[in-house]
């Protein structure tokens with residue numbers, strides 16, 4: 001059985017982490033300072049494990065490298081996307097990721113475009129872009145440390161979506177619970193950390209010069225295309241050069257045709273089941289799975305919302 005791969009990821013404890021991965025999703029977190037759940041990952045020692053079928057117990061990256069057909073023989077060598085849930089009980093630092101060109105030149109790595117699907121039920125906020133419209137003005141404000149004049153804070157509600165293109169200054173703020181889908185890259189430049197000191201009395205390392213170089217003044221807004229049918233509401237959240245993300249809200253039952261090689265799914269709300277050929281699998285919030293190249297159609301039953309991510313690499 002290789003048509004559906006259920007995945008289990010690893011956790012990362014963070015000084016800003018919390019306990020909502022357990023209280024909201026029942027995940028078995030290591031402590032009440034758990035900041036990240038790397039649900040779908042092929043990165044370093046944070047790789048995900050397959051929970052079912054022929055590859056049960058194997059790592060996602062291992063299977064991705066040996067059974068290329070299962071993923072439609074993709075160009076990308078490492079698994080190209082990383083999908084996380086982030087629980088912030090404090091503000092994260094203000095940061096920016098380089099684009100592919102800068103990351104290749106300075107870090108021998110790939111750039112990072114990411115996106116956020118908001119899961120917090122209570123209102124929270126994020127830093128999303130800048131209040132100024134030129135890079136010169138942005139650098140002036142950074143040099144003068146006029147953070148309030150520079151950073152744009154945006155309120156967030158459950159179901160909101162934000163595309164964070166490489167070069168966009170951003171930060172996750174206290175109270176946020178976020179599904180993050182991103183290019184699998186770890187290059188982050190920290191611009192500002194609220195002058196916080198760690199337990200040893202030190203300021204965290206910043207990367208101000210690299211941040212200034214990486215910053216782009218970008219239009220991140222894409223129009224979200226919504227389609228409402230009888231048993232299904234879909235929202236095309238982004239379709240950028242690296243990935244496509246679609247929200248599918250199912251009411252009662254719906255059958256889908258699958259035209260792409262493989263899709264990653266997160267169950268973000270509700271519960272139900274998925275049927276592929278003659279097999280049916282239960283689905284609940286915080287389940288993550290991949291439908292492989294073997295799947296041409298599937299049906300979903302229940303009242304639930306899925307977020308689907310499709311890599312273009």
Ligand code: ZN
Pocket residue numbers: 095097114170
């Ligand atoms: Zn980021």
